[in-house]
Amino acid sequence: MEIKTLDKLPEKIIIPLRQHRGAVCEPLVKKGDRVLIGQKIGESKEYYSSAVHSSVCGEVLAIEESAHPDGNKAMSIVIQPEDSNETVEFSPGKDLSSEELADLIKESGIVEHYGMPTHTVLKPQGKKIDTVLINATSSEWIGGTFKTPKEYASHGINALRLLMETAGAKKGAIVLRTDDAESINAFESIEVDNKKIKVAPLVGGRRIGYYFKEQDSDIVVVSQKHIYGKKILNFFTYNVTGRKVKVGCDPTDVGVAVCGVKSAKAFYNAFNAGKPFYETVISIEGVSDDLEYMQVKIGTPFKDVIEACGFTGEIGKLIANGVRTGVAQYTDQVPVTKGTTRISIQKPEEVQRDESIACIHCARCVDVCPVELIPSRLAVMADQGRFDECRQIYIENCIECGDCAAVCPSKIHILQLIRYAKDAIEMAYEDMPSKESSNLKLGCCGGE
Numbered sequence: 001m002e003i004k005t006l007d008k009l010p011e012k013i014i015i016p017l018r019q020h021r022g023a024v025c026e027p028l029v030k031k032g033d034r035v036l037i038g039q040k041i042g043e044s045k046e047y048y049s050s051a052v053h054s055s056v057c058g059e060v061l062a063i064e065e066s067a068h069p070d071g072n073k074a075m076s077i078v079i080q081p082e083d084s085n086e087t088v089e090f091s092p093g094k095d096l097s098s099e100e101l102a103d104l105i106k107e108s109g110i111v112e113h114y115g116m117p118t119h120t121v122l123k124p125q126g127k128k129i130d131t132v133l134i135n136a137t138s139s140e141w142i143g144g145t146f147k148t149p150k151e152y153a154s155h156g157i158n159a160l161r162l163l164m165e166t167a168g169a170k171k172g173a174i175v176l177r178t179d180d181a182e183s184i185n186a187f188e189s190i191e192v193d194n195k196k197i198k199v200a201p202l203v204g205g206r207r208i209g210y211y212f213k214e215q216d217s218d219i220v221v222v223s224q225k226h227i228y229g230k231k232i233l234n235f236f237t238y239n240v241t242g243r244k245v246k247v248g249c250d251p252t253d254v255g256v257a258v259c260g261v262k263s264a265k266a267f268y269n270a271f272n273a274g275k276p277f278y279e280t281v282i283s284i285e286g287v288s289d290d291l292e293y294m295q296v297k298i299g300t301p302f303k304d305v306i307e308a309c310g311f312t313g314e315i316g317k318l319i320a321n322g323v324r325t326g327v328a329q330y331t332d333q334v335p336v337t338k339g340t341t342r343i344s345i346q347k348p349e350e351v352q353r354d355e356s357i358a359c360i361h362c363a364r365c366v367d368v369c370p371v372e373l374i375p376s377r378l379a380v381m382a383d384q385g386r387f388d389e390c391r392q393i394y395i396e397n398c399i400e401c402g403d404c405a406a407v408c409p410s411k412i413h414i415l416q417l418i419r420y421a422k423d424a425i426e427m428a429y430e431d432m433p434s435k436e437s438s439n440l441k442l443g444c445c446g447g448e
Helices: 098-107 118-122 149-167 181-187 208-214 233-241 261-273 302-308 364-368 375-383 387-392 403-407 414-428
Strands: 013-016 040-043 058-067 073-081 131-136 171-177 219-224 256-260 279-285 292-297 317-320 342-346
Touching: 013 058, 098 118, 098 149, 098 261, 118 149, 118 256, 131 149, 131 233, 131 261, 149 171, 149 181, 149 219, 149 256, 149 261, 171 181, 171 208, 171 233, 208 219, 208 233, 219 233, 233 256, 256 261, 279 302, 292 302, 302 342, 364 375, 364 403, 375 387, 375 414, 387 414, 403 414
Parallel strands: 131 171, 131 256, 171 219, 279 342
Antiparallel strands: 013 073, 058 073, 279 292, 317 342
């Protein structure tokens, strides 16, 4: 996979002080200050927060509200970049305790692509983690460039060990995608504990517990079909470990920490090179028939990324983080953040403008739903504001994969309606309903 870089610096870098769930960072700089690459420019003393760093050398032009990829605005630090590679002094970690490793993660600004600060995933308050998973089923989440596939695999294993040490976990697994032959071959070219790695497919109902025993190892590498969706953590955890996660809970409630490749690589860089999280790899869709991959500095406007890819046509729609489940942008001056994984470009003629018609009750949405819901029924009740009834048929189990909307011949905006209802329910209720199905088991007490 070729990863490109920007040939020239953007005119400005926009770094939001909110790039994670939890407390928003307070600025540590002011207008007119000169900052260096890797300098901490925002932090919060709250546990549920993560530091923010400058990705360039330059002068702070403003601290103001600016466009954010989630569709809202966020207080941001605007920097005019200099053509300089001057950095703060980076200090690699050495002989750090579990608590010190967690502090390193927070100070390095490492967060998960789904928004949680990584240190809160590995060391959740009042909970104990015994298993760490690295979700490597999406290659666009790779947070760095590697000289060889073997180097990628070696860094992945070392990062997993660091994550396990931080969490105090005894077992760990890297989960690849079954059709990602390059990654599978890369991991099978290295050894763990003097044993050649064998990537084991999760088939026939087998979970990682089986392979821990079969391979007599505390670290395994497995593969599965890519699970797509914005709310996949509980479903992913059950699919890999067999542990049941209750609605309203998350994997940490059953002793599992789920991290992405991007955060794992960022932690590896922080520990071994002292480098904070200020650049990332994203994919760009719509420039050519194939995905483009680019390593960019956090805060780079979408406009500059698109121009660097050579796209010169008219943009009909600009979407952050995937056509199915992402957020359409109202400006190309929105910046890349730590949670950005993809920029999708649609030409005017590619934008779908079909009007929805009444449901024809074909049940295609039911057939494709991975958690056995009735999406068409949920959409109708959400549209009518019947949120209590949405709860009664388990709307909170939806993983927001978008498969239902993709197959709907009536072009009903099923996913958007379900999200609307879920947001309304979250604001109105504290308790959540529970339901078990053959594909989604619930209850914060499962085992492997």
